[in-house]
Amino acid sequence: MLDNKKEYGDYQTPLDFASTVVKYIKNNYDFTPDFIIEPSCGIGNFFEASKKYYKSEMFGIEINKNYSDTAKKNNPKAIIYNESIFSYKWDKDMEKFGKTLILGNPPWVSNTELGKFGSKNLPQKTNLKKYKGLEALSGMSNFDISESIILNLLNKFSKRKFILAMLCKKSVAINIFxxxxxxxxxxxxxxxxxxxxxKIFNISVPACLLIIDCSSDTKVQNEVNIYNFNNSYVDTIGYADNKFFLNTNYSSDLDGKCEFEWRQGIKHDCSKICELELNKKNYMNGLKEKVEIEEDLVYPLIKSSHIKNFKENVFKKYVLVTQKKMKEDTLWIxxxxxxxxxxxxxxxxxxxKRKSSIYKKMPQYSMFGIGDYSYMKYKVAISGFYxxxxxxxxxxxxxxxxxxTCYFLAFENKKDAEIVCDILxxxxxxRFLKSISDMTAKRPFTKKVLSRIEFKKFNYEILNYTEKEILDFKIRNGLYINKLF
Ligand SMILES: C[S@@+](CC[C@H](N)C(=O)[O-])C[C@H]1O[C@@H](n2cnc3c(N)ncnc32)[C@H](O)[C@@H]1O
Incomplete structure (x- = not known):
């Protein structure tokens, strides 16, 4: 006799856990779906959980008639088909889906287990990954049916804006990646x-929520970060030089003492007065006053949020800098x-009114994080928050x-800055940085963390520079080791 629950990988998600999942998506993704799709919706607990967070239309498919009836009864407005995800023809409905959240918990069963049941609950194309020859014959094409369901969905939606969030075995998530x-x-x-x-399904297998965000700015991903539901960082898996790695117990050859001094950016605690914006060639301060001062002490300013999309000579903010080095008297101004x-x-x-005690006994209008390095032409910067x-x-x-909120290395030579940036x-x-940073911290990348990168230890051969460029860079920066001596 067939064990139906096993054959259909049937583990209904408890409503409170479905709510945890939906809440996580809502809190971590600025994404308002037009449609929520649940490809094997069961009794519809994900639909139920979503109502509190989204006003989207709902769309489900479920092979079990009792379940699909229950889901329909609880969600009369939802479109729910009682059929197999493997026979359902997506094309007839694709047009109506706009921004989509594909949510759920596909069946927990593998094609090998189904084989034991003599079950036909399988996708038509079993060699989904197009393995050839020996691989196809030697069992490489064994898969969990959730894997094929998720990969099929990703293919169907590949040209659309969507987020996929699915509960599955961790091995399934890694295979999909x-x-x-x-x-x-x-x-x-x-x-x-x-x-x-x-705890949730009474199954003893490493499990996870796999989230694939295809909502905008997509590119091939070579890494996956692993977290807990409270967003504490666990690990990173991915590809380095085309080789897959699991980051557990990762140790890097780069670990050491940085030859350059990492600097933190400027601190003044007086943004309303010191930070200016350009409005039709006029500087305006945070009090919305027009500021008419000499140009010389006004510099472009970059904040954490600007680094990622930095463009030369395009600045939102400027800053009035009162010193060339710390503790310098400001009367000269x-x-x-x-x-x-x-x-x-x-x-x-x-x-x-500046509260911090660091300003006490300092010359008036003093700032911190100021020195020769602040005035160097090229900076390789990172936000501590990213x-x-x-x-x-x-x-x-x-x-x-x-x-x-930013850290940087400063250079006068553009090539030095470019090489250092490529190394970083x-x-x-x-990988090294992620393996030594506290990803749960507000600022994972601190001066202390960055100062562990030893540039001498880097494998320069992987960079796209000529030998001469690298040699000159090393000599200029005291990184050249003459092996003869
Ligand atoms: C792990 S349960 C999850 C149910 C629901 N998504 C939830 O999270 O509560 C998997 C569901 O997939 C359904 N199912 C199994 N094979 C299916 C298929 N070929 N097409 C559609 N649904 C299927 C099962 O009946 C079951 O309701």
Whole structure:
């Protein structure tokens, strides 16, 4: 006799866990779906959970008539088909789906287990990954049917804006990621969120919520970050130099002492007065006043949120910088830049109100995070807040200041900045950084973390520079090791 529950991989998601999943999506993705699709919707607990967070239309498919009737009864407005996902023809409904959240929990059963039951609950195309020859024969084409359901959905929706969030075995999630990498499938981000399947479904298998965000700006993903539901970082898996890695116990050769000094950006605690915006060639301050001061002490300013999309000479903000180095007396401004001095004096109270004790006993209008390095032409900067580290070379005609949420290395030579930036953005460095950062922290990438990158230890052969360029870079920056001595 067939065990129906097993044959149909039937583990209905408890309503409170379905709510946890939907809430997670709602809280972490700025995405308002027109449609929620549940490809094997069971009694419809995901629909029920979604009502609290989204006003989207609902669409489900379910093979079990009792379940689809229950789902329909509880969600009269939902379109629910009672049929197999494997025979359902998507094309007839594809037109109506706009921005879609594909949500759910596909059946937990593999094609091999189904074989034992003599079951036909299978996709028509079993060699979905198009394995050839020996691979196809030697069992590589064994798969969980949830894997084929998810991959089919990803193919169907590949040209649309959607987020897919599905509960599945962790092995299924990893296989899907590998397949997406292999086929250069583009998404914005792929995440795995661990959960305890014993507690939720009474099944002892590593399980997760797999989230594939294809809502915008898609590109081939070579990494997947693994988290818990509270967003605490667990691990990273992915491809480095085309080789798959599981990051557990990862240790890097890069670990050491950085030869360059990482700097934190400028700190003034007086943004209303010091930070300016350009409005038709006029500087405006945070009090909406027109600011007429000499140009010399005004510099372009980059904040954390600007780094990722930095474009040369396009700036939203500017900053008035009162010192060339820390503790420097600011009285010199009076002589040389009288308009600037008058502006500072006019807003003296705002500076006096600065709460932090660091400003006490300092010259008036003092700032922190200022030195020769602030005035160097090229900066390789990162936001301390980013969960995925991205480094950018920041520059303009005038030195660009970065705010104190960012860290940077400063260079006078453009090539040095470019090489350093490529090293920092390399898979090896990013993996290393992620393996030593506290991803649960508000600022995962601190000066302490960044200062562990030892540039001498980097494998320069993987960079796209000539030997001469690398040699010159190393010599200029004291990284050249002459093996003869
Ligand atoms: C793991 S349960 C999840 C149910 C529901 N999505 C939830 O999360 O509560 C899998 C569901 O898939 C249904 N199912 C199994 N094979 C199916 C198929 N070929 N087409 C559509 N639904 C199927 C089962 O009846 C079951 O309701």
């Amino acid at each position: 590998k397949e997406l990498y292999r086929t250069s499938y583009k998404s914005r981000n792929i995440k795995i969120i661990n959960f305890d399947s014993k 009076k002589e040389k830049y009288p308009k600037t001095w008058n502006y500072l004096e006019k807003h003296k109270d705002n500076f006096m 969960k995925d580290p991205i480094f950018k070379v920041i520059f303009s005609e005038k030195p660009v200041m970065v705010d104190d 953005n390399s898979t090896e460095t990013i």
